Amino acid sequence: MEIKVAIFEDNKILRQSLQQLIDNAEGMVCTGAFGDANRIVRNIQLAAPDVVLMDINMPGTSGIEAVQILKEKFPQVQILMQTVFEENDKIFAAICSGASGYMLKKTGPQKMIEAIHETYQGGAPMTASVAVKVLQMFRLQSPAQKHEFVDLSEREKEILALLVKGKSYKAIASDCFISIDTVSTHVRHIYEKLRVHSKSEAVAKAINQKLV
Amino acid sequence: MNPVFVKIYCCFFFLQGSLYAQSQTRWIDSVKKAIVTQSADTNKVNTIISLSDVYRFTDPDSSLIYARHALTLSEKLNYNTGIFWSMVAISGSLYILGDYNNELEYTFKVVELSKKINTPYILGYSKGLLSDCYYNLGEYDTSMYYWRQVVNIAERSLPDELFSVYGNSSHIFEAMHEYDSAMHYVKKSIQCMNAIPWLNKDDYASKWARSSIFENLAEAFAGKGLYDSALFYYRKSLASSAEIHMDLNEMDDYNGLAALYKEKKNLDSAIWYAKKAINKKIAKAYPVSMLKAAGILATSYEFKKKPDSSLKYFHVTISVKDSLFNRQKTMAFQHLLFAEHEKQNEAAATTLQLQRRYRTYLLIVLLLVVLGAAGIIIKNRRIKQMQQMRNSIADDLHDDIGSTLSSISIMSELAKIKSPEAASLLIAISDSTSMIQENMSDIVWAVNPNNDRFENVLQRMNLFAAEILDAKNMDLAFSSDASLSACRFTMKQRKNWYLFFKEAINNAAKYSDAEKVFVDICKKDNQVEMRITDNGKGFNTASVFNGNGMNTFKKRVKELNARFDISSANGEGTTVHLCFKIT
Numbered sequence: 001m002e003i004k005v006a007i008f009e010d011n012k013i014l015r016q017s018l019q020q021l022i023d024n025a026e027g028m029v030c031t032g033a034f035g036d037a038n039r040i041v042r043n044i045q046l047a048a049p050d051v052v053l054m055d056i057n058m059p060g061t062s063g064i065e066a067v068q069i070l071k072e073k074f075p076q077v078q079i080l081m082q083t084v085f086e087e088n089d090k091i092f093a094a095i096c097s098g099a100s101g102y103m104l105k106k107t108g109p110q111k112m113i114e115a116i117h118e119t120y121q122g123g124a125p126m127t128a129s130v131a132v133k134v135l136q137m138f139r140l141q142s143p144a145q146k147h148e149f150v151d152l153s154e155r156e157k158e159i160l161a162l163l164v165k166g167k168s169y170k171a172i173a174s175d176c177f178i179s180i181d182t183v184s185t186h187v188r189h190i191y192e193k194l195r196v197h198s199k200s201e202a203v204a205k206a207i208n209q210k211l212v
Numbered sequence: 213m214n215p216v217f218v219k220i221y222c223c224f225f226f227l228q229g230s231l232y233a234q235s236q237t238r239w240i241d242s243v244k245k246a247i248v249t250q251s252a253d254t255n256k257v258n259t260i261i262s263l264s265d266v267y268r269f270t271d272p273d274s275s276l277i278y279a280r281h282a283l284t285l286s287e288k289l290n291y292n293t294g295i296f297w298s299m300v301a302i303s304g305s306l307y308i309l310g311d312y313n314n315e316l317e318y319t320f321k322v323v324e325l326s327k328k329i330n331t332p333y334i335l336g337y338s339k340g341l342l343s344d345c346y347y348n349l350g351e352y353d354t355s356m357y358y359w360r361q362v363v364n365i366a367e368r369s370l371p372d373e374l375f376s377v378y379g380n381s382s383h384i385f386e387a388m389h390e391y392d393s394a395m396h397y398v399k400k401s402i403q404c405m406n407a408i409p410w411l412n413k414d415d416y417a418s419k420w421a422r423s424s425i426f427e428n429l430a431e432a433f434a435g436k437g438l439y440d441s442a443l444f445y446y447r448k449s450l451a452s453s454a455e456i457h458m459d460l461n462e463m464d465d466y467n468g469l470a471a472l473y474k475e476k477k478n479l480d481s482a483i484w485y486a487k488k489a490i491n492k493k494i495a496k497a498y499p500v501s502m503l504k505a506a507g508i509l510a511t512s513y514e515f516k517k518k519p520d521s522s523l524k525y526f527h528v529t530i531s532v533k534d535s536l537f538n539r540q541k542t543m544a545f546q547h548l549l550f551a552e553h554e555k556q557n558e559a560a561a562t563t564l565q566l567q568r569r570y571r572t573y574l575l576i577v578l579l580l581v582v583l584g585a586a587g588i589i590i591k592n593r594r595i596k597q598m599q600q601m602r603n604s605i606a607d608d609l610h611d612d613i614g615s616t617l618s619s620i621s622i623m624s625e626l627a628k629i630k631s632p633e634a635a636s637l638l639i640a641i642s643d644s645t646s647m648i649q650e651n652m653s654d655i656v657w658a659v660n661p662n663n664d665r666f667e668n669v670l671q672r673m674n675l676f677a678a679e680i681l682d683a684k685n686m687d688l689a690f691s692s693d694a695s696l697s698a699c700r701f702t703m704k705q706r707k708n709w710y711l712f713f714k715e716a717i718n719n720a721a722k723y724s725d726a727e728k729v730f731v732d733i734c735k736k737d738n739q740v741e742m743r744i745t746d747n748g749k750g751f752n753t754a755s756v757f758n759g760n761g762m763n764t765f766k767k768r769v770k771e772l773n774a775r776f777d778i779s780s781a782n783g784e785g786t787t788v789h790l791c792f793k794i795t
Contacts, residue, residue, distance in 0.1 A: 011615035017622040024626055057611050084614030085607070086657065105618040106649035108642070109625040132671070166674030166690050168682035 003120045006049035007033040008040070008066065009082075010058045014105070018053065018112075025113045037066035044074055051120050054099070056083040056090050064094050071098030071195075080119045092133045098195055100188070101125040123181075124188040131163035134194060152193060159186050257286045257294035264301040268308060269460070269494055276305040280552060296325050296334060303341065307348065310499065316345045332369040336362050340377070343384070352388045359384055375404035375411070375421065382428040391435035398429045416456055423452035423461045430468055439472055446472070459494040463501040466492075470508045479512045486512065490528075503532045610656055614649065621645040654714075658707035666699040669706055670733070677717045681729055684721045686746075692733040699735070699794055705772060709740075709792070712768040712776075716744045716788045724748025724786060738795070744788045750780040 005022050007030060009015040015033050022030040032047030034040075038060040044052070052070065056063035067079055081094045081102035091102050101124050103115045115125065126134075138152055152160070155176075162172045169187075173180045264278035279301035286294030303318040319341050326338035343358035359381055366377045378401035385394035402425055405411050411421045426449035433442035446468045453461035466489035473482035489495070489505035496502070506528040513522035624638040624645070657672065674690050681688045701709070720729050726748030733742045769776045774792030 009615070011612065011619070014615040014619040014622075017619035017626070020626055021622045024629065057607070084611050084618075084653075086653065104653075105614050106646065106653055108646060109622045112622075166671075166678040166688065168678050170682060171678075171687065 002027050002029045003051055003116065004029055004031045004047070004049045005051050005053060005116060006031055006044065006047040007053045008037050008043075008058065008063065009033070009053070009055045010035050011055075021109055021112070022116070025116075028113070028116065037061040037063065037069075040066050040069055041073055044070065044077065049077060051116055052077055052079045053116070054079055054081050054094075056081055056085065056094060064090065064097055067094055067097040067099050078119045078122075080115060092130055095130065095191060096194055100191070118184070122188055123184040124191050125169075126163055126187050126190070131160050134190060135160055135164065137194065152190065156186050156190050156193075159183060160190065163187075254286075254289060254291050254294055257282050257289065257291055257298070260285065261294070261297050261301050264298075264305065268301075268304055269498065272305050272308040276302060276309070277552065279305055292325065292329050293334075296322060296329060296338075299325065300337070300341065303345075308498075312345070312348050316349065319345045332365055333373075336365040336370055336373065336377075339365065340380070347384060347387070352384055355384050356388070371404075372408055375401045375408065375425070377401075378404060379425050379428045382432050386431055386435050389435070391432060394428075394432040394435060398425065398432050401425055401428065419452045419456045420458060423449050423456065423458050425449075426452065427461055427464055427468065430465075434468065434472055434475075439476060442472055443469065459492055460498055460501070463489045463492050463495065463498060463505070467501060467504045467508065470505065470512075474508055474512055477515075479516050482508060482512045483516075499532050503529060506532060606656070610652065613652065617645050617649050617652075621649075654707070654710065658703060658710065661703075665697070666701065667697045669701065669710060670696070673710065673713050673731070676714060677729070677731060680717055680721045686721065686726055687728040688731065689728065690731045693735050696733065696735050696740070699740075701794065705792070705794065708768045708772045709742075709790075712765065712772070712790060713742070713744070715764045715768070720744065720746045720748065720786070723751070726785065739791055739793055742788075742790045745785060747785045750782050750784045750786050752782060753778055753780050 005028055007015055007018050007022075009018065012035065015035065019030045019033045022028050031049055032043060034043050036058050037043075037054070040061065054063045054066060058066075061069075063081060063083075067081070070077055070079060079099045081091065081099045082105055083090065083102065084105045086104060094102060100119050100122075101115065103112060103125070107115070117123075118125070158176065159172055162175060167175065169180050169183045172183050176183070260278050260282040264275045264282060267275035267278065279298055283295060283298035283302065286292075286298050299318050299322045303315045303322060306312075306315040306318065319338070323338045323342055326334045339358050339362045343355045343362060346352070346355035346358065359377075362377055363381075366374050370377075378397045381397045382394040382401075385391065385397065405421055405425060411418050426445045430442045430445035430449060433439070433445060446465050450462060450465040450469075452458075453465060466485045470482045470485035470489065473479070473485065486505045486508040490502055490509065495505070506525045510522050510525035510529055513519075513525065621642045624642040628635050628638045662668070670692050677688050677690060717729070717731075720726060724746045726746035728747050730743070730745040732745075733740065735741070765776065768774075769790070772790075772792045774790055776788070776790045778786065778788050780786035
């Protein structure tokens with residue numbers, strides 16, 4: 001079965017190139033390519049993708065907002081963010097919103113295809129800079145909110161620490177005597193906890209501000 | 213009435229400045245000149261008080277002004293002794309001006325202050341002054357009460373003053389018609405005087421003492437009706453007074469003699485002495501005595517049936533009385549006070565004006581500061597806005613170019629599949645594209661001010677090295693000092709250092725065939741040291757050092773103002789060492 005991919009990218013040339021690249025790749029098909037995320041729910045209903053390639057900077061609904069909508073309405077869809085910017089804040093925000101991973105646009109075409117495959121299989125890329133932010137966020141969480149306290153396992157902390165040092169998944173796998181897939185699974189779990197964590201924080205914030 | 217205190221006071225003054233009798237005007241002039249130049253200290257206060265004393269009898273108004281001036285100055289200086297003598301001088305001037313009520317008021321202040329200063333002399337002096345005041349107001353019992361306090365103080369600690377204390381009591385007793393007591397104290401006074409060596413010489417003080425005491429004695433005899441003895445002592449007093457030009461005493465002596473002759477019905481002699489008294493120059497400044505003389509003259513002429521002359525001196529009496537007590541005098545005094553007040557107001561107004569001017573200056577300065585601050589804030593905000601605009605333009609451009617470059621590299625990848633014969637060309641295109649992408653990314657990163665912390669630089673280095681070496685199956689050991697993370701870099705340093713690092717890592721990845729690459733970054737003092745070591749095949753440094761590959765290194769090193777060296781040999785790995793200063 002082919003992986004169905006939907007593209008959200010405001011640069012027309014890149015959108016078309018990506019479409020062609022995906023259509024040409026083995027085991028992949030592009031079921032939709034859109035210039036913005038303003039009608040994302042309908043677009044997704046039409047395209048019914050397994051993986052969404054999402055640009056962060058788009059006119060109208062931003063990529064990050066789009067991720068939030070997608071994760072709510074179509075939780076089964078995996079999202080791969082793509083951006084030219086290496087600003088950690090935006091990438092981190094996207095991950096907290098529910099993106100499975102991200103890649104930079106300077107990444108070569110073959111790697112892009114690989115990344116789509118990985119994402120589909122539940123892989124989760126994480127770089128050192130994002131790993132630092134994840135650690136910070138878990139460290140800052142106040143123990144007072146115990147009922148919603150989400151903590152990382154020892155193994156996850158170990159992997160994060162190695163990621164902060166700049167180790168690749170491969171290096172981590174060999175250091176920890178596990179497979180690369182297991183490293184990926186751990187990172188995915190970290191992302192999920194991050195999502196729960198940031199979500200619970202959002203809920204707490206909403207309660208505090210008497211919005212709920 | 214006899215001005216006891218004035219005499220005590222004169223004594224004080226004359227003993228201080230015996231020049232008075234000889235060259236009064238010259239002294240006044242020099243003192244006046246001195247006051248102008250003198251700094252406002254205690255000496256100046258004393259000088260002004262002396263000046264007030266000099267004017268006391270000739271120009272009591274000026275005397276009062278000087279005394280008040282001295283008081284203000286002493287108060288400013290917190291100079292209690294000065295305040296004391298200034299108030300004594302004010303009270304003396306008020307006495308001469310016939311303002312007995314205000315005189316009493318100031319005397320109370322003097323007494324109050326004397327308790328603070330608390331020396332026997334000052335205490336005794338103030339009590340004596342009070343006694344004099346009540347004497348002048350006709351309250352002889354109260355006067356006597358205070359005089360007894362003075363006696364107590366003097367007997368305990370001021371033996372040298374006893375003679376004058378005893379002597380002055382005679383006036384009070386005479387006023388109370390207790391002539392025996394008066395006589396008793398005058399005799400005691402004479403005993404005391406004889407016991408003091410410095411009062412038995414042929415000098416001013418001794419003559420003054422004799423003049424006063426003989427007068428007191430004469431008055432006591434007169435009171436007891438012993439006219440011959442009284443005449444005798446009046447004459448003795450007169451002789452001493454005349455010798456030292458003690459006009460006040462002279463006037464009193466003449467008056468005493470005139471009164472005696474009047475009593476004895478020797479009207480011609482009475483008139484002669486009274487005229488002597490009234491014609492004294494100082495008479496105008498000593499109205500009480502003048503009044504007495506005029507009174508004697510008026511009654512004497514009346515007895516001689518000379519109504520014209522009698523009337524004339526009656527008029528003098530009335531006018532002197534008027535000048536002493538009438539409203540005009542009070543008004544003149546009030547006017548003086550008013551003028552004084554006006555002067556103070558003027559000074560206050562000047563101060564106020566000055567204050568206002570300074571306030572205006574302050575306001576102007578404040579306004580300028582506020583305007584300046586506002587200007588800077590507005591300018592900063594504008595710079596920020598400009599920067600934001602530039603950033604957003606740069607972001608858009610970056611996004612657009614980055615996306616387009618990405619599509620070029622995708623398209624050349626697709627083209628490779630479709631036309632394999634153009635593969636080499638297409639590979640070149642995609643390589644160039646990715647190089648441009650990489651460079652652009654580096655520049656954007658280096659320019660972003662958020663990245664000027666060491667942490668960010670280290671992160672990016674680590675990430676880059678991990679990615680590049682991972683692709684070549686090389687291990688990376690990246691270590692850095694924790695103390696480094698707080699350091700800051702300039703944009704230039706950040707860019708050059710990172711590009712140097714990239715070059716070194718790229719070289720290691722491309723040429724070394726190493727299994728492991730070590731990156732070690734540490735801080736020594738204010739220098740950053742970086743060592744990139746691999747365990748690869750190494751190379752002959754001499755053959756490569758001048759080659760093209762070194763140019764990138766050299767350029768970065770020059771811009772960093774750094775030192776660097778490469779040590780390597782065939783088969784022994786390579787170490788690149790860089791060292792540069794940070795501020």
